[in-house]
Amino acid sequence: MAYKIKEMKIIMESLIKESVEDFKSTFGPKDHYYWALAPGRVNLIGEHTDYHNGYVLPFAISLYTTAVLSPNDTKIVNIYSKEYNETHSFSLQENFIKKDKWTDRLEGLIRDLLKSNKTFMGFDVYIGGDLPIGKGLSSSASSMAAVGDVTAKFYNINYEKLTFAYALQKAEHIYGGVNCGLMDQLAILLSQRDKVLFIDCLNLKTENVIVPDNWAIILIDSGVKHELASSEYNKRQSECKRFIDIIKKTKPSINTLRDVSYIDIAQILTEIDDKTYKRVVHVLSENERVLNMVKALETSNMKESFTNLVNSHLSLKFNYEVSAPELDYLVEQACLIKGLIGCRMTGGGFGGCTINLVEKDSVKDFINQMSNKYRSYFNKEAWIKEVYPVEGLTNGIWKNI
Ligand code: GLA
Numbered sequence: 001m002a003y004k005i006k007e008m009k010i011i012m013e014s015l016i017k018e019s020v021e022d023f024k025s026t027f028g029p030k031d032h033y034y035w036a037l038a039p040g041r042v043n044l045i046g047e048h049t050d051y052h053n054g055y056v057l058p059f060a061i062s063l064y065t066t067a068v069l070s071p072n073d074t075k076i077v078n079i080y081s082k083e084y085n086e087t088h089s090f091s092l093q094e095n096f097i098k099k100d101k102w103t104d105r106l107e108g109l110i111r112d113l114l115k116s117n118k119t120f121m122g123f124d125v126y127i128g129g130d131l132p133i134g135k136g137l138s139s140s141a142s143s144m145a146a147v148g149d150v151t152a153k154f155y156n157i158n159y160e161k162l163t164f165a166y167a168l169q170k171a172e173h174i175y176g177g178v179n180c181g182l183m184d185q186l187a188i189l190l191s192q193r194d195k196v197l198f199i200d201c202l203n204l205k206t207e208n209v210i211v212p213d214n215w216a217i218i219l220i221d222s223g224v225k226h227e228l229a230s231s232e233y234n235k236r237q238s239e240c241k242r243f244i245d246i247i248k249k250t251k252p253s254i255n256t257l258r259d260v261s262y263i264d265i266a267q268i269l270t271e272i273d274d275k276t277y278k279r280v281v282h283v284l285s286e287n288e289r290v291l292n293m294v295k296a297l298e299t300s301n302m303k304e305s306f307t308n309l310v311n312s313h314l315s316l317k318f319n320y321e322v323s324a325p326e327l328d329y330l331v332e333q334a335c336l337i338k339g340l341i342g343c344r345m346t347g348g349g350f351g352g353c354t355i356n357l358v359e360k361d362s363v364k365d366f367i368n369q370m371s372n373k374y375r376s377y378f379n380k381e382a383w384i385k386e387v388y389p390v391e392g393l394t395n396g397i398w399k400n401i
Pocket of ligand 1: 043046047048049050051180181182183184347348
């Protein structure tokens with residue numbers, strides 16, 4: 001999976017340079033700029049398990065959000081987003097007013113980070129980069145990480161990465177209304193090059209697992225926006241909570257699905273409805289698949305990888321019910337192509353991308369075949385991209401020389 005160090009360094013440097021230039025044309029030149037480069041994230045396996053204290057295996061990808069910040073000598077914060085081609089301004093001296101748009105999470109996060117500061121120092125932030133939004137690659141968590149990081153650096157606030165991840169998650173809960181787990185934030189902050197990040201969400205212990213050198217990772221966008229995702233996401237949490245409430249009556253020590261075994265389920269089979277049963281079975285079986293996948297990567301075992309990735313997809317489709325027909329089609333078709341090691345939908349679901357592990361020698365042919373299949377089925381061009389596991393967020397100060 002060797003990531004192309006030189007090429008990636010050049011891409012990263014040019015993204016920063018381009019964003020500083022864009023900052024200048026948006027807000028005018030300054031003598032120095034705080035910058036952060038936050039990658040997007042993809043989950044190899046362990047879907048809808050993080051908020052049940054389970055196991056996940058995500059990684060940061062070679063597509064980034066950039067944030068460039070410079071002070072503006074006022075008490076106003078101006079945030080410009082290249083993607084939305086829009087500037088949002090707010091005064092640090094006035095209270096937060098929710099607007100129900102992209103700016104809420106960022107403004108809320110900035111206010112949270114600065115809430116114990118006595119001095120108001122206004123600033124301008126430019127948000128750019130090459131991470132596409134709406135493809136389930138965590139562009140929201142990535143932009144929050146980048147903007148949060150430059151804000152903290154400018155205000156000289158030193159965070160441990162874990163504390164920062166919690167701050168990002170809290171802002172997503174409060175200002176985004178999605179009760180997400182911590183997977184995206186940790187992947188964006190802690191990932192390492194060429195490796196996936198195994199996280200035990202019970203104790204947040206992490207381990208970096210290397211991806212075999214001759215395996216490539218290909219993303220295919222279904223083209224379906226995951227609009228249902230936030231409402232259905234919170235719904236899945238209450239559905240699983242129903243199970244916890246029932247089982248607690250006989251086993252009060254159980255607090256999350258991580259404490260539940262198949263024997264526990266068997267004992268209350270008649271008390272739970274089919275939907276609750278399926279949700280819980282997904283989470284328990286997905287946790288097992290993550291552990292199996294870690295072993296499969298360590299031993300370069302293609303068959304085990306295939307079994308676990310495809311079974312994950314099927315469980316998300318039939319048990320957790322968060323897939324979409326377009327994602328199912330892409331998975332079925334990918335399975336017909338020689339060189340496929342495994343594939344599944346990735347992320348919260350209802351749209352977004354599939355992740356495909358493919359033997360390196362077959363990458364070109366795989367992309368060709370999937371592009372053709374996509375074109376004839378969807379009647380448009382596919383967004384298909386080979387991505388590399390990269391290091392998490394990086395930052396620095398850019399000075400005009
Ligand atoms: C979203 C959330 C994550 C995780 C995934 C599903 O990306 O932000 O915390 O729950 O969905 O695995």
